[in-house]
Amino acid sequence: MFRHSLLLQFIYVIILSFLVIWVPLAIWKSGQYLITPFVSSLISLAVIFSAYSLNRWAFRKSHKVFFRLLIGGMVTRIVLVVILILIAWRLFHLNPTLFLISLIGYYLIFQILEVKILRKQMVTKSENT
Numbered sequence: 001m002f003r004h005s006l007l008l009q010f011i012y013v014i015i016l017s018f019l020v021i022w023v024p025l026a027i028w029k030s031g032q033y034l035i036t037p038f039v040s041s042l043i044s045l046a047v048i049f050s051a052y053s054l055n056r057w058a059f060r061k062s063h064k065v066f067f068r069l070l071i072g073g074m075v076t077r078i079v080l081v082v083i084l085i086l087i088a089w090r091l092f093h094l095n096p097t098l099f100l101i102s103l104i105g106y107y108l109i110f111q112i113l114e115v116k117i118l119r120k121q122m123v124t125k126s127e128n129t
Contacts (some may be wrong), residue, residue, distance in 0.1 A: 006052060017106070022037060037038070039092055047081055048113075057069070
């Protein structure tokens with residue numbers, strides 16, 4: 001249930017950003033300016049979903065294991081972001097300013113949504129125990 005809800009929220013963000021950011025870019029700029037926010041949204045989605053999946057799995061573990069997985073997940077997330085950025089940079093030769101702004105924007109928005117969902121899960125878990 002939570003995964004579906006999180007996915008829907010991500011889809012809403014992407015649709016809204018398409019209307020607000022991508023359509024004006026399509027009108028005023030070239031195709032490269034459309035690829036850049038799309039690639040950054042995909043990178044952010046991949047990182048957030050991997051972290052979300054790891055966090056959901058860690059919730060079922062003891063506190064000691066949970067915190068190890070949480071810290072390990074942060075390190076893994078950093079490595080994943082760097083690898084995906086390097087791959088995207090090599091494949092698409094993205095506009096650096098637009099790429100950085102859109103990557104940070106999507107990542108922050110998706111991170112807020114992930115924390116919101118995880119917080120709900122924690123409250124639900126604590127009520128059930």
